[in-house]
Amino acid sequence: MIRMESINGFIFDLDGTVYLGEKALPGAVACISLLRERGKRVLFISNKPLEPRNKYAQKLTRLGIPAAPEDVINSTFVLAQYILRHHPNLTYYLIGEDCLREELRDFGINILLERYEQNSMKVIDPSGIDAVIVAFDRTLDYRKLNTAYQALKAGARFFATNADLSCPMPGGDIPDAGATLAYLESLCGRKMEILAGKPSTLMMQTASEFLGLPPNQCLLAGDRLETDMIMGQQAGFTSVLVLTGVTQRKDLVGLERQPDLVLENLGELLDYL
Numbered sequence: 001m002i003r004m005e006s007i008n009g010f011i012f013d014l015d016g017t018v019y020l021g022e023k024a025l026p027g028a029v030a031c032i033s034l035l036r037e038r039g040k041r042v043l044f045i046s047n048k049p050l051e052p053r054n055k056y057a058q059k060l061t062r063l064g065i066p067a068a069p070e071d072v073i074n075s076t077f078v079l080a081q082y083i084l085r086h087h088p089n090l091t092y093y094l095i096g097e098d099c100l101r102e103e104l105r106d107f108g109i110n111i112l113l114e115r116y117e118q119n120s121m122k123v124i125d126p127s128g129i130d131a132v133i134v135a136f137d138r139t140l141d142y143r144k145l146n147t148a149y150q151a152l153k154a155g156a157r158f159f160a161t162n163a164d165l166s167c168p169m170p171g172g173d174i175p176d177a178g179a180t181l182a183y184l185e186s187l188c189g190r191k192m193e194i195l196a197g198k199p200s201t202l203m204m205q206t207a208s209e210f211l212g213l214p215p216n217q218c219l220l221a222g223d224r225l226e227t228d229m230i231m232g233q234q235a236g237f238t239s240v241l242v243l244t245g246v247t248q249r250k251d252l253v254g255l256e257r258q259p260d261l262v263l264e265n266l267g268e269l270l271d272y273l
Contacts, residue, residue, distance in 0.1 A: 002238055002260055004272050009041040009211040011237070013198075013222035014056065015048060016245020017266070021170035024063040025244045027267015032065050034273060041211050042071065047162035047197035047227065049076040049100050049135045070210075075161040075197030076100060078206050079133070080107040082196060083159075091128060093151055095144050095180060096135035096161070104133075126150040131157035134184065134192070136167060136177045145183065152188045162197030164227065168245045198224075199231035208235065221266065223247055229259050242266055 010032075012018050018028045035042055044067065046056060053069040060067035083090075084107060091110045094101050104111050111133075112124055129151035137144070152158055165178035185191055196202050211218060215236030222228025223245025232239035241259040243249060244266075252258060263269060 002272065007040070007217060007219045007238060009043065009213040009218040010035055011043045011045055011207055011211070011218060011220045011232075012266075013220075013224070013228050013245075014044055014046040014060075016168040016223035017221055017228075017242050018044065018060070018065070019063055020168060020244070022059075022063075023170075024065065025242075026265040027270065028265075029064040031266040031269050031273075034270060038273070041213065043207060043210055044072045045198070045203065045207060046072070046074045047164050048167065049074060049079075049161040049197075050097060051099065052103050053077055073203070073206055073210060075135075075203070076103055078200075078202050079159065079161050079194070079196035080104060080109060081206070082194060082202055083107075083109055087131065087157070090130035090157070092131050092133050092159075093124065093129040093147060093156070094133045094135065095140065095148055095177075096133065096137050097139055100135055100161075124151075126154040126156065129154075129156050131159055132184075133159045133161065134177055134181050135161040136164075137180065138174075140180060145180070148184055149187055152184060152190070157194075158184075158188075158190065158192045159194040160192045160196065163192075163195055164197075164224070166246065168223070173246060198222075198227035199234065201234075204231055204235040221269070225251060225255070225259075232259075233257060240269065 053072040056072045057067040057069045093112050101111050124147050132148045132151050160181055163178045163181055164176040166173035167176040219238040220232035221240040223242050225247055229239050239259045240261045242263050242265055
């Protein structure tokens with residue numbers, strides 16, 4: 001039995017949980033508003049490395065959920081903090097979009113720039129790449145894959161922002177970074193070393209630090225079993241699955257470890273507050 005009165009920190013996934021595209025999902029605005037009225041700590045997390053934290057905050061505010069950049073943690077922020085603490089002097093090759101490249105460079109991280117000639121298969125000299133970062137990339141092409149492959153084959157480190165296989169969108173989910181990771185891991189015969197996003201310990205630690213609360217006072221709500229629920233359970237948080245994203249109720253059949261609570265949407269959480 002969940003004792004909601006003992007929960008003081010609420011962590012919400014964004015895509016498929018709080019909103020989908022440019023629309024807040026049912027009950028999200030009312031639920032988060034009530035939590036704040038009651039003095040609860042609210043934190044938003046996302047594996048999606050497409051926008052800086054201030055952009056996510058602006059979107060939440062636009063959708064009726066006032067937020068500041070400090071209220072949001074995304075996989076880019078977590079990875080950047082890890083790199084700056086442990087590997088600040090490496091040269092990185094990125095499979096990712098321009099916005100992510102610029103955000104990482106703004107942190108002071110050395111990301112190589114690509115300059116390809118038209119119809120050329122030329123790749124960057126892999127000897128100049130210390131580490132490869134894999135992220136969600138809608139501009140992915142063979143040249144990027146080949147450059148990353150050559151660098152990894154030559155011994156470059158292997159990092160990733162997130163490992164989601166797909167990303168929920170209003171018209172249906174689309175391929176995400178997990179498929180690119182699987183390709184490179186299979187091709188190179190090695191696994192990525194560092195995962196920044198859910199369900200990594202790095203994301204868990206960052207969320208816990210931001211909230212400043214013990215695990216038994218925290219709740220994580222999300223729409224994915226393989227990231228949100230696993231991360232919440234591993235961290236010792238109360239885990240709440242909402243069925244507004246990629247997971248359907250049939251996916252729970254036979255699952256060894258069930259979420260603490262399964263809701264159709266965040267609006268139903270109001271019944272437990």
